[in-house]
Amino acid sequence: xxxxxxxxxxxxxxxxxxxxxxxxxxxxxxxxxxxxxxxxxxxxxxxxxxxxxxxxxxxxxxxxxxxxxxxxxxxxxxxxxxxxxxxxxxxxxxxxxxxxxxxxxxxxxxxxxxxxxxxxxxxxxxxxxxxxxxxxxxxxxxxxxxxxxxxxxxxxxxxxxxxxxxxxxxxxxxxxxxxxxxxxxxxxxxxxxxxxxxxxx
Amino acid sequence: xxxxxxxxxxxxxxxxxxxxxxxxxxxxxxxxxxxxxxxxxxxxxxxxxxxxxxxxxxxxxxxxxxxxxxxxxxxxxxxxxxxxxxxxxxxxxxxxxxxxxxxxxxxxxxxxxxxxxxxxxxxxxxxxxxxxxxxxxxxxxxxxxxxxxxxxxxxxxxxxxxxxxxxxxxxxxxxxxxxxxxxxxxxxxxxxxxxxxxxxxxxxxxxxxxxxxxxxxxxxxxxxxxxxxxxxxxxxxxxxxxxxxxxxxxxxxxxxxxxxxxxxxxxxxxxxxxxxxxxxxxxxxxxxxxxxxxxxxxxxxxxxxxxxxxxxxxxxxxxxxxxxxxxxxxxxxxxxxxxxxxxxxx
Numbered sequence: 001x002x003x004x005x006x007x008x009x010x011x012x013x014x015x016x017x018x019x020x021x022x023x024x025x026x027x028x029x030x031x032x033x034x035x036x037x038x039x040x041x042x043x044x045x046x047x048x049x050x051x052x053x054x055x056x057x058x059x060x061x062x063x064x065x066x067x068x069x070x071x072x073x074x075x076x077x078x079x080x081x082x083x084x085x086x087x088x089x090x091x092x093x094x095x096x097x098x099x100x101x102x103x104x105x106x107x108x109x110x111x112x113x114x115x116x117x118x119x120x121x122x123x124x125x126x127x128x129x130x131x132x133x134x135x136x137x138x139x140x141x142x143x144x145x146x147x148x149x150x151x152x153x154x155x156x157x158x159x160x161x162x163x164x165x166x167x168x169x170x171x172x173x174x175x176x177x178x179x180x181x182x183x184x185x186x187x188x189x190x191x192x193x194x195x196x197x198x199x200x201x
Numbered sequence: 202x203x204x205x206x207x208x209x210x211x212x213x214x215x216x217x218x219x220x221x222x223x224x225x226x227x228x229x230x231x232x233x234x235x236x237x238x239x240x241x242x243x244x245x246x247x248x249x250x251x252x253x254x255x256x257x258x259x260x261x262x263x264x265x266x267x268x269x270x271x272x273x274x275x276x277x278x279x280x281x282x283x284x285x286x287x288x289x290x291x292x293x294x295x296x297x298x299x300x301x302x303x304x305x306x307x308x309x310x311x312x313x314x315x316x317x318x319x320x321x322x323x324x325x326x327x328x329x330x331x332x333x334x335x336x337x338x339x340x341x342x343x344x345x346x347x348x349x350x351x352x353x354x355x356x357x358x359x360x361x362x363x364x365x366x367x368x369x370x371x372x373x374x375x376x377x378x379x380x381x382x383x384x385x386x387x388x389x390x391x392x393x394x395x396x397x398x399x400x401x402x403x404x405x406x407x408x409x410x411x412x413x414x415x416x417x418x419x420x421x422x423x424x425x426x427x428x429x430x431x432x433x434x435x436x437x438x439x440x441x442x443x444x445x446x447x448x449x450x451x452x453x454x455x456x457x458x459x460x461x462x463x464x465x466x467x468x469x470x471x472x473x474x475x476x477x478x479x480x481x482x483x484x485x486x487x488x489x490x491x492x493x494x495x496x497x498x499x500x501x502x503x504x505x506x507x508x509x510x511x512x513x514x515x516x517x518x519x520x521x522x523x524x525x526x527x528x529x530x531x532x533x534x535x536x537x538x539x540x541x542x543x544x545x546x547x
Contacts, residue, residue: 008388008395144381144439147280165443172396176387183439187446188522 006171012112012133015104017043022100024051025093026074027086027115029107030058031135033065036106040072052076052093056086056111060135083111087118094122106132110140110151113178126175137200141169142179149179155196157185166193169200203309206265206326212273217433219492223262227488228253229499229544230425230465235509238399240408245421245469249545253467257421258302259484260310260354265326267354267376267435274375274436275351280383281438282347284359284371291359291371292346293336294473295480299349324352346371355467355484358382360390362477367413369393370478376435376485378428378464379442379519399513416479418472425544426466428518429527433462433487452523457530458491461523463503490531496546500534507531 015035017024024047028036033055040048051074057066070077080086103124105115112131119129138152148162156169160182167182174181186193209216219227248254253261274281284292300322304313312323321332329352333340341348350357350373359371367390374382385393390410394401416422430437431448452460464487471480494500507520507528515521541547 006395007401008392142384144384145441145443147383170396172384173392174384174388177384181381181384181439184443184446187443188449190443190447 006173008173009171010109010112010131010173010175012109012131015039015106015130015132017047018102018130019047020100021102022050023098024102024104025097026051026053026104026106027090028053028069028105029056029111029135030060030065031108032106032111032132033060033069035132035134036104037065037068037072045072048072048074050075053078054086054089054093055079056083056107058107058111083114087114090115090118094118094124097122102130103128104130104132106134108135108138109133110138110178113140113173113175116175117178120175139169139200140179141167141182142174142177143167143182145184149177150182153182154198154200156199157193158182158196204260204262204264204307207262209263209266211266211270211433211435215432215434217263217266217487219488220262221495222251224488224492224495225546226252226261227493228425228465228467228486229463229493229496229502229546230427231502231506232542232544234502234505234540236506236514237511238403238405238514240405240412240424242409242412242422242424245423245471252545253484253486256302256306257469258299258306258353258482259467260303260307264354268327268352270435271351271373271375274438278438278440281375281440282350282373283382283386284344284346285387288346288359288361288371288476288478289338289344291361291473291476291478291480292344294475294478295357295359296345296349297335298471298473298480299353303353327352346373355482358481358483359473360479360481362414362479365414366390367410367479374483375438377438377483378426378430378466378485379437379439381439383440397517399511413470413479416470416472418474421469421471423467423469426468428464429520429523430462430464430487431460431523433489435485435487449519449522452526454526454530457523457526458494459489461490461527462487463490463493490527494531494534497534498540498547500531501536501538502540504528504531504535505540 017039053069053074066079103119105112138154140151141153142149143160146163150161157166160167165184168185170181172181211217253259300313303311310325314321318335320335323330338344356374356376358369361368361370369385369388372382394406431452434445437445467484469482473480507524
């Protein structure tokens with residue numbers, strides 16, 4: 001059974017532009033672009049000149065958010081083809097970041113978690129990072145048994161893509177791993193796992 | 202007093218047993234006939250002779266076998282021992298604390314000689330005689346926390362204190378009741394207790410955190426926690442749940458007395474002097490129901506406690522499947538007589 005309301009479950013409080021920041025670094029994925037556009041709507045366009053956007057279209061590519069973002073004329077707009085080069089570029093940005101830089105992340109939970117991991121490596125306090133969950137509720141899950149991580153998990157249970165065990169997806173979340181915990185659901189009676197149920201569409 | 206260390210196993214053929222003396226000193230966790238979560242903390246001070254509270258770091262007849270089991274777990278899975286980089290000062294704090302207590306209370310088995318920073322540590326039961334420089338990790342065969350916790354019973358977590366919270370930033374965890382250090386490392390107090398049911402809602406963790414933030418050096422505190430385990434298996438980790446989980450199906454009315462074990466954690470918390478971190482010792486004691494009912498008071502009380510448990514606790518402690526079998530089997534030891542207050546045998 002899935003225990004709800006677990007305290008390690010992250011809260012995403014919204015992008016909410018910090019008016020005192022000297023520089024805004026936005027790391028956005030897919031529908032996260034819409035969270036950014038909402039801020040422009042809400043807070044005006046003044047912050048755009050101090051903003052750098054790293055964007056990964058992912059599943060939202062057909063919506064052409066990249067065109068809309070670029071048209072807002074932020075100081076820097078850069079689009080990544082996949083996550084790996086985005087993380088590479090993000091590290092370069094954080095290496096050079098100055099005092100007064102505010103980091104914002106918007107997109108799916110798995111994306112937020114992986115960007116947060118890089119930010120934590122650079123010693124940024126997670127409480128200072130503004131986050132907004134947009135798009136699919138699919139989860140990034142670590143198998144507690146083989147330690148393999150599976151992205152975009154939409155059902156519970158699901159078969160671990162590494163060791164094959166059917167895993168119950170818990171609400172217990174590790175910021176360090178950027179993942180929820182998956183635990184073998186039929187450990188006590190192997191072969192009795194219930195059918196996967198769509199829980200994170 | 203010289204301890205005779207048993208040769209026994211906590212896996213495969215499960216030859217673990219408690220001697221008669223060790224049964225009497227078992228830390229039975231129920232001081233009344235029912236159970237609910239509470240902030241049941243008390244000062245960790247020396248207690249009765251021949252109890253587990255006689256010495257603050259308890260060493261018993263299972264010491265050598267437990268250390269062998271720990272070494273096996275670490276060979277299979279080195280991630281059971283981890284420390285974040287900022288925890289080195291705390292690691293030395295822990296090494297000092299455990300060496301000093303073991304040497305002071307068990308001089309026949311352990312000796313610590315200090316000559317400035319040059320220390321000599323002798324562990325006779327494990328055949329260790331090492332000289333090293335306190336503060337210089339390169340002079341030990343493992344990092345300081347791992348070195349000493351390969352020679353001390355119980356799991357150990359070192360908890361850093363900052364931002365008005367406690368952070369699980371290092372640990373040696375091989376005898377855990379189904380929680381993963383590798384998953385929880387780096388979490389704060391509320392986060393790592395996230396999966397525990399009921400206790401958050403009744404404010405147990407808020408009060409416990411407030412209490413622990415003010416823990417003072419030289420005034421350690423303790424509490425007992427418990428669960429039940431099929432077979433005397435120390436390593437009931439979530440990592441290996443798919444390996445030990447099937448054991449729960451093997452319990453029958455005929456073998457329950459021998460198979461089912463009450464698993465008690467004596468948790469003690471110590472403020473560390475250099476790092477201001479807190480050492481959290483989770484010392485695990487196992488006793489089979491057969492052994493437990495040789496103390497009539499415990500035989501009467503345990504079935505009453507098991508009957509009183511709320512369903513959430515039954516589920517969280519993994520008792521759903523076997524609780525009825527235990528209650529039935531234990532019934533013959535409960536004659537309905539009143540039990541005396543407190544945890545000790547009459």
